Amino acid sequence: MKPFTPILLGSDINVYGMARSFHEAYGIKVQAWGASTLAPTRYSNIVDIEVHPGFTEDPAFIEVMREKIKEYQDHPEPVILISCGDGYSELLAKHKAELEKAFIVPYINYDLLEKLISKEGFYEVCEEYDLPYPKTHIITMKDYRDGSYENVPFPFPVALKPEDPVSWLDVQFEGRKKAFVIKDFAEFKDIVGKIYTNGYKEDLILQDFIPGDDSNMRVLNAYVDKNHKVKMMCLGHPLLEDPDPIAIGNYMVIAPDYDEQLYQTVQAFLEKIHYTGMANFDIKYDRRDGIYKFFEINLRQGRSSFYVTLNGYNLAKWYIDDYVEDSLKDRATVYGNKDRAGHMLWLGVPRKLFEEYAVPSPAKDEAMELLKEGKYGTTVFYDKDRNFKRWLLMKHMYHNYFKDYQTYFKVNKEQYFSQNK
Incomplete structure (x- = not known):
């Protein structure tokens, strides 16, 4: 077997699962770089977490990685970067050309990533390549302001989720969820109102609720x-x-x-x-x-x-x-x-x-x-x-x-x- 160095990005349960996979397959302890140390990787003997505050986004991410390029560009064995979160996948694709000076970056190009990482973009690609997806309606902030969002094209209950999960992290209000299943029109108006009056500015994905547990x-x-x-x-x-x-x-x-x-x-x-x-x-x-x-x-x-x-x-x-x-x-x-x-x-x-x-x-x-x-x-x-x-x-x-x-x-x-x- 040829020698190699894997680097995991993050510190959550996804990172631990990948670290354990490497340990089971090769008996090695791996490194992970992240913004903090989360519970699933604490006190572990199979993964070392290197903490870099703000590492989940630019400019901190690319500033750290430019130092890492200098450190690893003459490394005697291949060094492979493995994302364990959506944000890291996006950052790796965005900076892929620069990172490849020192690392293997096994990710798609940024143009394709931008289409797929957006729910709207993913459904457009699904439409183009005949991949079935739930009936979907987009709600914009403009729709909220002019009241047209009230024209719900699906029977209740309906599913509602933010198009942009990154900016959603900064939005806080009572009843906030990662995604909603809304039982009637009154609840729908209440939730959309809370979303757009508490700082969220991007689109919402409204979908036909697929029944079942x-x-x-x-x-x-x-x-x-x-x-x-x-x-x-x-x-x-x-x-x-x-x-x-x-x-x-x-x-x-x-x-x-x-x-x-x-x-x-x-x-x-x-x-x-x-x-x-x-x-x-x-x-x-x-x-x-x-x-x-x-x-x-x-x-x-x-x-x-x-x-x-x-x-x-x-x-x-x-x-x-x-x-x-x-x-x-x-x-x-x-x-x-x-x-x-x-x-x-x-x-x-x-x-x-x-x-x-x-x-x-x-x-x-x-x-x-x-x-x-x-x-x-x-x-x-x-x-x-x-x-x-x-x-x-x-x-x-x-x-x-x-x-x-x-x-x-x-x-x-x-x-x-x-x-x-």
Whole structure:
């Protein structure tokens, strides 16, 4: 094996999942550069966090990276940068030409990124390449001011989310959520009013609400090599999501899944747009027409994507086989999870919460069988990275989810599962 140096960007659970993937595959401790140290990577023996205040955006990001270019431009082995967040993916694409003086930057060009990272832009690309997505209506600040936003083209409940998640971070008001499911017109007017009178200036995405509980969701991770060929796809079946308003929609339990037609659809799309790197799709099955609808593409592995490594398709190896070993070129595409014998259930919460809150379904029954067989795992509890401080912090982090589900599940999730049947 050729020597290499991976650098992860961030310090959250996504970073820990990638660090663990590298440790499992190669037995190495990795570096991560971020703006702070978050709980999932604290007290770890497999990842070192180097903190740079303000690193999540320019000018701090590129100022730090210019110093890193000087430090690494004569490095004896390839150094590969791996984003673990949307903001870092955007910054890597934006500065790709400059960063490539010292680093491998396995990301798409900035023009394509600008289209895909915007929800409006992504849906335009979906339209061009026949990728199904929910019926969508754009609301602008101008629409709010002239009152035309009140012409809602879909029956309630409807889904509403900010087009620009970055500026959304600075918007605060009572009832603020990462995304909204709105039950009637009065609530719709109230929420849109609060959004535009509390500092948000960008567009809003209004969508036809696809009915059904969390078990109708799918998540798909794909790796596309430097020649724009899909080399791996791994489908996951989320069975439970986070109900906390600031994290609503984050997957908390994922079972492995297989769908040949969905794999073919995604492979054709990624190769047609000449994608490169890891991609993560959020998808929901619409039982009204029997079609999977694509909500968004994340231009990196997802925060819960350790389910891919857990099921035998180590996330780290794709980058290294592609850019260091150059061994993917003639390798056949891997379509993950076809053999149930290798299935592993990924848990991001204590199993008791899954058992209590996941809606009864055949998929839940299968997941319960995996639990009984001991075929399950987590991202953060790793036998080869154990010390008392870390174990205590991770236990505390998991324990906090009990309060979150007791407080938020009924109001933010359960009430919508039976609507719009």
